[in-house]
Amino acid sequence: MNNFSLLLRKTLQNKSFLLIGVAVIFHVIGLIGITSVYQDDFLKVSFLNLALVFILLLIDRKSANISFYIFLILAYFIGMASEWIGIHTGYLFGDYVYGKNLGLLWFGVPFIIGINWVVLTIISASIAVRIKVHWFFKAFIGTLLMLFLDILIEPVAIQIDYWTWQQDIPVSNFASWFLVAFIIQLMYFSLRLAEPKKVPSVIYIIQVLFFIILNISL
DSSP states (O other), X not given: OHHHHHHHHHHHHOHHHHHXXXXXXXXXXXXXXHTSTTHHHHHHHTHHHHHHHHHHHHHHOSOOOHHHXXXXXXXXXXXXXXXXXXXXXXXXXXXXXXXXXXXXXXXXXXXXXXXXXXXXXXXXXXXXXXXXSOHHHHHHHHHHXXXXXXXXXXXXXXXXTSEEESSSOOHHHHHHHXXXXXXXHHHHHHTTOOOOXXXXXXXXXXXXXXXXXXXXXX
């Protein structure tokens, strides 16, 4: 009993280990649910997993100063605005519409999608920042990492009604996605907000594995 109490105390003291553990548990639950006969029920609340990841990143944050919160607001609205343009004009990403499994919509765009842009920026930048090059090139590498995740997400998102394309996914979608992601990454790195922390880096790996498995399973 004493050994268990000691282990529990050490786990609670190790914030990174605890946050990663929570992320792993919820992604595993998500995998099991989405690939089970209860898929429809899980998909209705699956967007909450993304909200949880966002909260974990905020808890883990080492230096949450005013610049960071300004970045969160700007990145959120840049992401939302780009998606609004995509939905209502067909420019940027092509002709697509959002489905019913990403929660509440604002003029056709899920509120959670802006959070998605923020989360992908932070977890990708946490890896790119470790590379010893000028911050501009770190932002470029971070954008490539974001694009890689988007490529993994696209086939899954279509199958689980996150969004639907009116035709085959155009190349312009990935080009425009890269452009918007690069703008946000440049803002993030220019403000010197990127941190080489364990939690966001591991969450990036978790997300890659999560969508690779879904691509194979669905």
